[in-house]
Amino acid sequence: MAELKVTTEHLKRAAYLYVRQSTLRQVAEHGESTQRQYALRARAIASGWPIERIHVIDCDLGKSGSSTTAREGFQQLVSEVALGKAGIVMGLEVSRLARNSADWHRLIELCALTMTLILDEDGIYDPANFNDRLLLGLKGTMSEAELHILKARMRGGQLNKARRGELEMCPPVGLVYRNDRTLGLDPDAQVQNAIRLVFDTFERTESAVQTVRFFREQALLFPRRLRAGPNKGDLLWAPPNHARILQVLHNPRYAGAFVYGRTRTRYRPDGGSSVVRVAKADWQFVMPGMYQGYIDWERFEANQRRLADNARAFGGERRSGPAREGPALLQGRVVCGLCGERMGVRYSQEHSRIVPTYVCQANAVRRAGWTCQTVPGKLVDAAIAALMIELLTPMSLAVTLEVQRELEARAAETDAARRQHVERMRYEAEIARRRYMKVDPDNRLVADALEAEWNEKLRLHADAAEDYERRSKQQAAALNAETRRRILDLAEQLPRIWHDSRVDVRERKRIVRLLIDDVTLIKAEKITVHVRLSGGATRSLVLERPLPIAQIRKFKPELVAEVDRLLDYYCDREIAEILNQNGWRTSEAKPFNLKKIAFIRGAYKLASRYDRLRHCGMLTTREVAARFGIAKTTVQEWGRQGLIKQCYADSLNRGLWEIPSNTTILKGRGGRRSRKPRTTSITAQLSG
Known part of the structure; x- marks a missing residue:
């Protein structure tokens, strides 16, 4: 009956055998299934197709049939069917051709339009025939259901092991599976120290960016374990970047917790997939304390809160963020008392120094309205600084001792990391030496390469040792006895330390964030400052508004x-x-x-000095010359002789003269004045 479906028209076209296995492991281990698929060529020959017109498409071996994405062989088969070149399409079973009903029915539709037959292990089907088409559709549905059942079975086993916390997942760097299949710390001491240094630095700086900056400033490396390639499993040391540090800080496995369901896979319409992170509240299984970690669960949760708080600086609300540069003491902690939104910071120049202004722009940005209020930051910051000194003075000694311990711990951490790096370089140089010593000296092709590798390892070890010695001396100089003594001496001088220009403004901001949750500002006739402390207590300050610039x-x-x-x-x-x-x-x-x-x-x-002297009767040079009928130069000569007194002179050569009342001058011939008989009083002439 099946042979009656094969017509001469079908035999004029080619026969296509599609061969597929889902995974490469199946190709390697399930060879019998592959041979059964290739054996279908005999069925085509028995149906009348010559061997030269039987084409085998087997380029999809090792690829899943759940989608046509990346299945070039299946796409080629569909193209040949659509072009009318195929007389029959062969596959061991429907699941070999497609595990997806949409792809399977699309192939059936094309075969029905081009009068192409479909052959499987059970027989030959004509998609143009309703009964055959119904049967093919049912087989496709069962194939897709079978795939779902297989996946559900595997998923159930996976979830069952995850529910007990026994599911093995690829561990992050710093964690390894032991021989008893329990997860523990990496036995490499340098790896452990690098991981711990990340958490300690973040706890100190409260910023992932500052943690990366610390590693780069101290020339410290961070490990990464290769997951694929010929060197799979090896450690690669390199300077860390921001994304790498965030991965470590967000990973709960470093806290000794078994967590399942942190990510979900979403399939796109183009057949690709993307991994989406799931919120912590939606994780399926969370089991703290399942194995030894680098930090405890409480510290992990505190880190997550700090990272979330820092991330708000880049969101729409911009509610907080880590302490950054800039003199604004309350950056990220100011709330507008009029609208309740967070206030931003604007900086300006005043008397050659930068001063902050707290601005509420939420209404202007979101609703195109007016700015709620602007409050001068120099007044508010000064009041908050005074409050901080008042709050901190009783515990200044404890704070100072804690700072000293932190400095010493930080130096010890970085010193241990560098020392371990030097030890690793020494070990690698020793391994290179052993390789070189074992080679045959006459085999120069190998000996030269091993000798060059040995020399390179020796150079790296020498550079690492030199860098370790140099930085150790710098740290020793920074933490000598004199420095410790000065720290203790300054314990009771916190006000002077607070106002010291050498203290980084970010350190002051961190102190403020430890003690203050937020500050609400209201600017009216006076500036009201409501301070909410971390313990729940509140303080209210009233400040005078600054005078207008005029x-x-x-x-x-x-x-x-x-x-x-x-x-x-x-x-x-x-x-x-x-x-x-x-x-x-x-x-x-x-x-x-x-x-x-x-x-x-x-x-x-x-009135100017000139106008006042004129009002008192002082005469200009021109007026003196006109009154006495003399030249201006004679007036200047009289001034030099002391007969008259010049009481004003400016840059425009304007002078005012004072003429004493008891002064007399002699009048000579030719209208010239001289000291000869015939005296005349100057005041008399002036009055005449």
């Missing part, structure tokens, strides 16, 4: 009165010198000069 730069009334008084006796330049000598300064704490005095006269409408 009032700050406005000259004091007593200064204006002093300038007004001095103008009766001195010019602008002389007044500036007198004010500077008496300790007067401008609003910017700068000395006075000629332009400043001129500005004060103009702003407060004070």
